[in-house]
Amino acid sequence: MDIKDILGKCDHTNLSVTATWADIKQLIDDGIKYACASVCIPPYFVAEAKKYANGRIAICTVIGFPNGYNTKDVKVFETYDAVKNGADEIDMVINIGDLKAKFYDKIQDEITAIKSVCSDKILKVIIETCLLTEEEKIKMCEIVTAAKADYIKTSTGFSTAGATREDVEIFAKHVGEGVKIKAAGGISSLQDAEDFVSLGADRLGTSRIIKLAKEENLI
Numbered sequence: 001m002d003i004k005d006i007l008g009k010c011d012h013t014n015l016s017v018t019a020t021w022a023d024i025k026q027l028i029d030d031g032i033k034y035a036c037a038s039v040c041i042p043p044y045f046v047a048e049a050k051k052y053a054n055g056r057i058a059i060c061t062v063i064g065f066p067n068g069y070n071t072k073d074v075k076v077f078e079t080y081d082a083v084k085n086g087a088d089e090i091d092m093v094i095n096i097g098d099l100k101a102k103f104y105d106k107i108q109d110e111i112t113a114i115k116s117v118c119s120d121k122i123l124k125v126i127i128e129t130c131l132l133t134e135e136e137k138i139k140m141c142e143i144v145t146a147a148k149a150d151y152i153k154t155s156t157g158f159s160t161a162g163a164t165r166e167d168v169e170i171f172a173k174h175v176g177e178g179v180k181i182k183a184a185g186g187i188s189s190l191q192d193a194e195d196f197v198s199l200g201a202d203r204l205g206t207s208r209i210i211k212l213a214k215e216e217n218l219i
Contacts, residue, residue, distance in 0.1 A: 001194045003218040004035065006209060009197060011060050011089075011182070013040040013207045015157070024049055030210050032056045034219060037203060038089055043082050050086025060089035060122075063114065066158035068093030068128070072110045079117045089122040090114070091153060091182075091205075096128055099136055104143060111147035124151035124182050124203075130161035137167065138174050145176030151203065155185030162186025165195055172200035190216065 012031040014023055024045045031039040038058035041049055046061050053059060063078045064070045070078070079090055092114055098106050115123050125147075127140045144152045152171055154163040162185020171181045183196040184205025190212055193204055213219045 001197065003190070003213050006190070006193050006197065006204070007034045007036055007213070007219070009202060009204050010036045010193075010209050011038045011040040011091075011184075011203055011205045012036040012210060013157075013184075013205050015040065015042055015062060015065070019045075021045065021048065025052060028053050028057060034210055034213075036210075040089075040091065040205060043078065043085075043087075046082055046087050047085035058088040059086060060091060061087045062126075062156075063090055063092040064095075065091075065093055065126075066156040068095050068126070069097065072106075072113060075110065076113050076117055079114050083118060083121055087121065089124065090118050091124040091126055093126045093128065093156060094140070096131055099127075099132070099140065104139065107140075108143050108147045111144065111149055115147060115149055122151070123149045124153045125149045126153045126156055126184075128156060128159050129154045129163070129167045130159050130185075134170065137170050141171060141174035141176075141179075145179050149179065151180045151182045153182040153184055153203075153205065155183075155205075157185035157205065159185075163196065163201075165199055168196055168199040168201050190218075 014027045038060040040060040064075045163183035180202040182203035183201040187206040
């Protein structure tokens with residue numbers, strides 16, 4: 001698989017709690033230079049990033065991150081604020097406790113409410129697969145489809161593990177029409193990236209691919 005095809009599916013990411021504007025600016029510069037799909041950054045930096053990027057790359061940010069246990073109203077406001085500040089894409093974290101408790105309607109209502117605030121912006125739903133059973137992963141495929149989100153996403157990268165090939169295979173088998181797949185967390189090699197894309201991932205959440213491609217003199 002051509003490295004440009006992989007980079008074009010990357011949400012080039014820096015969600016570190018120690019990230020500075022200089023770090024985010026460098027992320028944007030690299031994301032633009034290597035034609036990534038977006039840069040994924042903390043909400044605090046969205047407005048400044050949008051102005052700096054000036055339409056050259058999509059700005060993605062996170063909602064209810066990383067634990068997902070904010071109230072629905074807080075997540076809705078976070079989304080409103082992010083969109084107002086210029087976010088093009090929203091990656092939200094579900095309430096995992098609600099999933100464990102089988103409060104499926106509450107999860108779907110929350111996703112639907114956030115999607116309504118997103119308007120025409122892309123919404124990705126993070127379900128944190130490392131904490132879920134296979135049954136719960138399949139159920140979330142159904143809920144994300146019913147809520148009309150744009151993507152189902154494996155992981156925050158801040159929990160016990162990231163994306164696995166098995167997770168992406170489950171998603172590809174069970175998501176409905178129109179729902180795409182984002183693999184994120186723990187993508188540590190170009191082979192990982194290629195495998196996830198081959199299995200059906202349309203986006204890759206990663207901070208490493210550009211560095212790895214440079215190390216192997218591919219870009």
